[in-house]
Amino acid sequence: MKNFNLNALIRPNVLEMAPYSSARDEFEGEANIFLDANENSIGSSTIEGDYNRYPDPRQTPLRNELAKIKGIHPDQIFFGNGSDEAIDLIFRAFCIPKVDRVLILPPTYGMYKVQANINETPVDEILLNSDYSLPVDRIKNEIKPNTKIIFICSPNNPTGNLMAKADVFELLNWFNGIVVVDEAYIDFAPQGSSFAQEINNYPNLMVMQTFSKAWGLAGLRLGMAYAQKQMIDILCKIKYPYNVNLLTQEKAMEAVLNPAKKDEMVAELLSQRTWLKQQLATIKTVSKIYPTDANFFLVKIDNATEIYKTLIDKGIVVRNRSNVALCDSSLRITVGTEEENKKLIEELLLITK
Template identity: 55%
Template sequence: MNFDINKIIRPNIKTLKPYSSARDEFSGEASVYLDANENAFGSPLATNYHRYPDPMQYAVKMRLSAIKGVPARNIFLGNGSDEAIDILFRSFCNPGVDNVIIVPPTYGMYEVSANINDVALKRVNLTADFQLDLDSIAEAIDVNTKLIFICSPNNPTGNSIHREDIETLLANFNGIIVVDEAYINFSRQKSFIQELTEYANLVVLQTLSKAWGLAALRVGMAFASEEIIEVFNRVKPPYNINEASQQLALEALQNVDQVNQWIKELLKERDALVLAIKDFDFVVDIYPSDANFILVKTTNADAIYKYLTQVGIIVRNRNKVELCEGCLRITVGTKEENEALIDALKQFKES
């Protein structure tokens, strides 16, 4: 495999001169800032937010570098992982010409971003046990295939994709393989971020929304080669992560031990939840999970979903998703929330 970023980057992006913000042109400390047309009087809040944030989120990246074992220059921070997904399309896919491959059932934003960016989508369904169909993927690849998206652990199925299958694609595909690891903190599998030096065409997505409990802050991460990260930084808006999110993320990232403890508790609750509901008459199967949710195949997903909403419990109905017919996706909650779900399901009666 001879991956060459210059062969897949869009010509207009290759020559793009990024917007130069006031904070790009001056970095460091000064006593008087009169360069960015900010409100010098401050903010009508207890904390001042009148200064523009660090456009490259240096402090947050340095902390993530220490936690992840990846140099800061290999990290991109986005307004959620969704921003990184969109930038991949805008940077490497020519609208109306190129195509990408997704492997349903999978995270829905890949398809939405493809449609927004007018990029053709090729769907190669996972196998019956929710693994990659490598032969069908190979057949789907053509000269205009720029990206392949693989979610592992996968949403909505919960399982990890076989590592050797992903490595096979990385070694043989001349475009970019995107491994979305939003749920990696709950998995027994190791992250692909340690393989960045091995594969120039690898982009790994992670997030602070799941295990780190910061969904409201919208901080997503992309890990890739310096060449690819440089493209991300060229295309992104100048101040894509606001100051409040940067400061709160930095504060949260000091609490690794707390997050690891929550993960242990959640995995115990996941096992307990599976045991508690597996023998209900309406439960056909519970698929193995490496995530903070379980996919449950039922005899009547629509009726169970409707009943649960009526008693104030919201799960995700995946009945209309390919290969997930009859399935509900249930996020693992606290002990009390899980017990409330179990008690409610005990009262459910099929009509």
């Protein structure tokens, strides 16, 4: 990170282009007659609600409120249509197709590779260590020139573990490209696990979080990237002008103004996680329940694929990860409600008896 130069990482076309300037970008101040954006001035075709106006392209009130909760500056927050949008945009901002590379660390979240493929970005893969920790030495030895981004998922999907902070710091200090730390599940991990506060210390760090998990708002599609302003400005420059819709902004604001509800749900899910772990341990064919800091378990079980299919016949869907590197015969099981977890265990006991 010693020689970090953000402008040198940005694709030249992105650096040089002028962004689209929307009607709502250009107007600032007080007005009550809006004839600037070719909206329907009368109203909306819904039974109730007014959606005829374009949403705030910068999501300013929401950014201000979230910044307070996260202890960072509003200018350090990017909102996307899910964090999947932020993942896509960093390829478009930084990776010249067919030239620049990214490094991913399987087993991990599948969208990094999918977005790389869509953006014609070559992907290098270095497997995590067998205990799912970061292979820091192998990364340092095997990384290729032109690697612009390293994706670290912590807690990692599908394994559930947090990455050791010291390992992430080592990579942040060593790498002159961008280190993305995807913290989609961070609210289920112990306090102090997040790297969000570190963005002020590391200009090469981008932290991603989402409203899809702990906040219970997957249907709204709202994800965040946190980084120093210069990096956030680049994502904002290339995003769709109105990428976060009005309903999403309103409902997310409702949630952010009352974070206690999220905290209560997290507490309940964590207590269910403990219960589920105890119960899974009683199933004879379960050989390993991997430690988790997320709202799911990776579970090694005999005949995982058969169990997966039988559970589907009973109306229970889990994720079969058996074909994923280092996840031999393993299922990824989300912590459900008390009732759902009981039903799952009941069925697993019957199937494996």
